Amino acid sequence: MFPEQKIGNHAAPTETFKCLHDHEEIIMKLYRILAITPILLTALATGATAAGVRASLSSLEAYVGNPVVMRLEVANAGQHDAPQIQAIDGIDVISAGTPRRSTQTTIINGRRSENSSITHAWKLIPRREGVFTIPPISVEVDGQKQTTMPLRFSATKSETGDLLFAEIVGSQDHIYVGQPMKLKLRIWVKPYMDRDLDITLSEGDMWQMLSQAKSSWGMFEDRINELASNSQRPGGEEVLRADDSGVERRYFLYEIEADTYPKRPGKIDGDSVQIVVDYPTRLGKTRDPFGSFFDNGFTSMFQDRIPSSFGSRLSVTDVRPIVASAKVNATEVLAIPAEGRPADYRGAVGHYQIISQATPDGVKAGDPITLHLGIQGDGPMDLVQAPPLSQLPELSADFKVADQPLAGIVRDDVKLFTTSIRPRREGITHIPAIPFSFFDPATKEFVTVHSKPVAIEVAAPDRLALDAIVGRSANTHSSSASDTTVAPNLNLTNFTGGQVLSQQTPSSNWPIALAWLLPPLVFLMTLTTRNLRRIGSILGISRGGEFKTAELQIEKATSPSGIAQALTSFVSGRLGMDGSLPNLNRIIEQADQTVRAETLAKFQSIVQSCEQLSYAGLDLNNVSALRNEAAICLQDLAAELPAPNHHSGHRFAAPRLTGKAAKAAAITVLATMVLCGTSRASAAELSPHQSSLLLAEAEAAYSRAQTTAASDSAESKEAFAQAAQKYQTLVDDGVVNDRIYFNLGNAYLQSGSTGLAIAYYEHALAMNPGSPARQNLAVARESLPNNPIQSAGSPSFFQALLSWNEQVPRSVMMGLGLMGWAVFWLGLRAQFLHRGLRVRPFKVPAVILTSVCVASLCLPMFGPQPHDRVVVVTAEVHLREGNGEAFTQLDTVVHEGIGYELLEQRGDWMKVQTEGTSGWIHGRDAMHVAVRPVVET
Known part of the structure; x- marks a missing residue:
């Protein structure tokens, strides 16, 4: 081993390398941490992203007439309101289509996060130079309001120079407000010429460069849209025109005509017309996959705008927008003079004529008459207003006229108005001529034209309903002997207060049964107590293609009236509008909450057009076109109207049962009454407060009608009709009791709807046999012109006996019978307890009294048996072979107010049995009533 060596103050190489190795590991760990930190931060940020709103512009600079796209992004929102942009002066705001939804999912180290956004877009088209500010947009996101920052962009005008001119010229030097005038928009476009290629674009190519979407056409927009829908364009003409320097140059001239009706005096307003042309600045070659099959010469650039790599063709490769505001010539719009203006003038300018028609031509005083007015002229028919009928003294003196503006329908050069008027008294022989005033610009004078008077016959009103109020003398205002005899029997004093809104349930039978069982039970208990003999009891139970139509x-x-009747019948049936066929205004009012406004307007237009064809003298070949329009409208109505509900409104009857089913149903009903004693009414849609207000309005209208009965038949009948409508609304809402049925019958009787009055009187008697409706029902039947009781001849002895028996209230007979029954059993008990006591003088009268009362109560069982009835509510109706308008009419005619036995029901159609035959009748002409038979007197 060599000893460790040092070089100067530095460690040996071995130690140095070891230190570097340790540092390298630390550096690598730090590098890994730094590398994943952005990812972790991104993941955390992504997972914690909250809902937000952000707006942006596609560009901060634009040319006048060229759109800037504004996008508003709502990110990570559960729900949000649709954003709304405020109006910005000098900018047209156009939606860029439906919002775009996007979702992004990120997974990092097993952690999943999602971002979602909805982007709304608009095109902002500047119409002038300047700097524009888009104000902040507030959007409610997940219950919190968020606001974007304001945005700004600038718009500059691309220099037009002598490339584009626009001018609006009129055919007259001056016109009056509302007078039709023909205007012509002239557009001059200088043809583009490429000097390098020696090519000049044609007039068709230059028109294609004109941007219809970016341009603002003003009063010429309808004409431009019409040309576009027919795949047409204005023809261009090559002309010479002086440019800004006065030198005549070559231009393409395009002319567009339109009719206008100035609405205010002064100069013709042409500021809204602005023409934008994407003027070419360069042509270039593109590739066409089929280029080798065609001539290599120049082909119109508009046949190939998509670059391709297969063949070469010429196309516009660069454009710049140029804008021209239309200049207007010096046509002056004059105001309609005030001097000599008639009181009934409503702004019509031109030449007009008016015609009138009324149906029916024979009515009773106070009954409605439908008045049709047709105005034909050369002016703007959509702006023509109906004459102020309520302000015409010659009409309002004899007729009750609604004080409301009339809505009309335009067909070609005719506008049709329809309203309802009521004669105030008998003896009126005609509807006076209706004036219509207009201003003639040729003579500069006001002209008034008149329709021809319409002959009518107004008979005396039904005095029985107006003069026979309880407490009055029978001969007050009597018009016939019959009135004098029936008047004292009428009770036209309606029920008032909260009792009218209470829900009435059928009375329970168990208290009566208990009252009859109690006396013998007391006697049996006495026998049992005395232990004389065993008592047993024996209980015996007997066993045994609406739309297609x-x-x-x-x-x-084959006639307009047939088309109108088919549509109106279908809609009224779907809406559950029973009774006589409602008028168009009532149907529109009922359908407004269900049918879309567009479909409803189309339905109204078709029906009123059919009415127009009946009198306006137009070509009946239009029936075929109306038939096609009606078929399309029928499909839209069938899709939007709900299926009819035959258990609402005043259809109270259950399905008809016979035989064993009827017995089983009766036993079930009795058992339910005994166990429950009450029944539930259908849920009401009106609140108690709304019902009380509606009842108060009905009572006020009824009182007002009685007050004005002697002085103004029209006012009185209209008020009675209003009261009936409000009572009917309460009934349709689910109020069920004999008092409101009695009130409704009285209101219908005095408004002239005798059939409906009879039907509701029968409803009242079904709920309460002791109702005062019995006397009113008899009087109403006596007043019918086709009363079968009057023509039935002398009644038989049994019928007379039944009639006499009905005069005594059933409650009285029941009370007397129970009293005799109790006396008999008490006498029997006394005789049992005291054998020497003489009770025969009490028992015999008690037995006789009880027998007579029981016989009276059981007598109706031997008369006509209960059955479901159908009461006719229109004047005359032909029965049909089947349940549909397409089936053949029978010769049998049923009349208003007469009841017939119901045999079968299919949808809105009911099969009835008359004396000689059976047939089908629609629900609009009859009402289904399930009651026990009421003996006619």
């Missing part, structure tokens, strides 16, 4: 009707329709 509408589609077919539309397909076979």
Whole structure:
């Protein structure tokens, strides 16, 4: 071994190498730690990333007319609101499509983390030079509001020079506000010429360089969209035009025409028209995989914009945007003069005429009349307003007219308005001429045209419903002998207060059964106590293509009315609108919460167009086009309307049961009544407060109608109809009791809907046989023009006996029978306990009284048996062979207010049995009522 040697103050090489080796290990460990530190930090950062919002711009500089894309990224958010951008002066904001969603997953050393983001994008198109600031955008992310930083960018105008000019010219020097005027947009584009290639682009190529998306077309936008949808473009014409230096040069001229209707006086506003052209600056060669198959000569650049490596062709390789704002000529817009302006003038300018039609032409005072107004002219028909009907003294003096603006539908040069009016009194012979005023720009004067008067007949109202209020004299305002006899029987005083909103359940039978069983039970207990003999008891139990229909009707329709009826019937059926066919306004109101506005507007347009064809004198060949539109609309309505619910509204009947099923159902119902004693009502949608307010409104309308009955039939019937509508809403919401049915029957009776009144009176009697609806039901039936009771002849002895028996309340008979029954058994018990006691004078009258009462109570069992009934609610209806409009009509006609036995029900259609035959009737023309038969008097 050599001794350790040192060189100067330094260690020997061996020690030095050992030290270096130890340092190297330390350095390597540090290097490994430093190497994985960024990864660990990234992983930790990734795992802890919170939700955030960030906005950015694709560029901080842009040309006027060229878009800048703004993106807003919402990262790692569970849910967030859709961001909204405020309006920015001088910038058009256009959505760049649906938001883009992205997800990134990272796994480091077994640790998994995810980042997700949703990016919203908009195109910001500057319309002038300047620096623009995008204000902060607030977005609620996971319940917290986050705001982006404001963004700025600048826009400069690319020098147009003499390359592009735009001008708007009018055909007149001056026009009036609302007067139609033809305007022409002229665009001059200098053709691009490549001197190196000796190529000049054609007028078609230069039009393709005009950016329709970046340009702002203003009043010419509809015309541009129409050309684009038809794959057309304005034709270019080569012309000479002086440039800025006055030298005439070659240009392509494009002209676009449009009609405009100025809305304010002054100069024609052309600031909204701005033309953007991506003007070529260089042509170059591209590759085409099929280039060898074609001529190597120049082909239009617009046939090949994608570079390829197979063949060479020419294309525009560089462009710069140039912008031209349209200059407007000196056409002046004048204001409509105020001097001589008629009171009914509503801004129409041009030449117009008006026609009117009314249906029906024969009504009773207070009944509604549908008034159609058609206005034809050469002005902007979509801006034409209906005459202010409620402000026309000659019309409002005799008719009740709604004080609301009318919405109309435009078809070609005709606008149709529809409203409802009510005659205030009898004896009115015509609807007066309706004026329409417009301003004639040719003569600079106001002109008023009139429709022709419409002849009508207004008969006296049904006085039985207006003059027979309880407490009045029977002969007050009586118009016939029949009124005098039936008036004292009417009770038109409605129930009020909270009792109208209470839920009524069928009365339980067990208290009555207990009352009948108690006297003999007391007697039996006495016998048992005396231990005289064993008592036993013996209990004996006896054993023993809705959519297809509408589609077919539309397909076979030969008239506009058939098309309208098919659509209206389908929608009203889906909405569960029973009763007579509702008018269009009521259907629109009911469907507004279910059907999309676009589909609803299309439905309204088709129905009103059918009404227009019925009187406007248009070509009936349009029926085929309407049929096609109706078929498409029917499919949209079927997809958006919910399936009909036949157990809501005023359809209270259960499915019809017969035979053993009926007996089993009766036993089940009785058992449920005994065990439960109550029944649950369907859940209501209205809150108690809303129901109380609606009831108060119904009561106020009913009271107002009674007050105005003698002085204004139209006002009175309209108020009765309003009361009926509000009561009906409560019934449809699930309120079930005989009091609200009685109120609803009274309101319908006095509004002229006798069939509905009869149906609801029967509903009230089904809930409570002692209801005052019995007398009103008899009077309502007597008032029917086709009353079968009046034509039935003299009643038989049994019918007379049944009629007399019905005059005595069942509760009275029940009480007397129970009293006689109790006296009999108490007398028997007394005789048993005291054998010498004479009880015969008490027992015999008790037996007679009990027998008479029991016979009275059981007498209806030998009369007409209970069955489900269908009460007709429209004036006249033809039965059909099957359950659909496509089936053949029968000769049998059923009349309003008459009840028929229900045989079968399929959807909205019901099969009824008349005296001579059976047939089907739609739910809009009848109401299903399940009641025990009420004996007519």
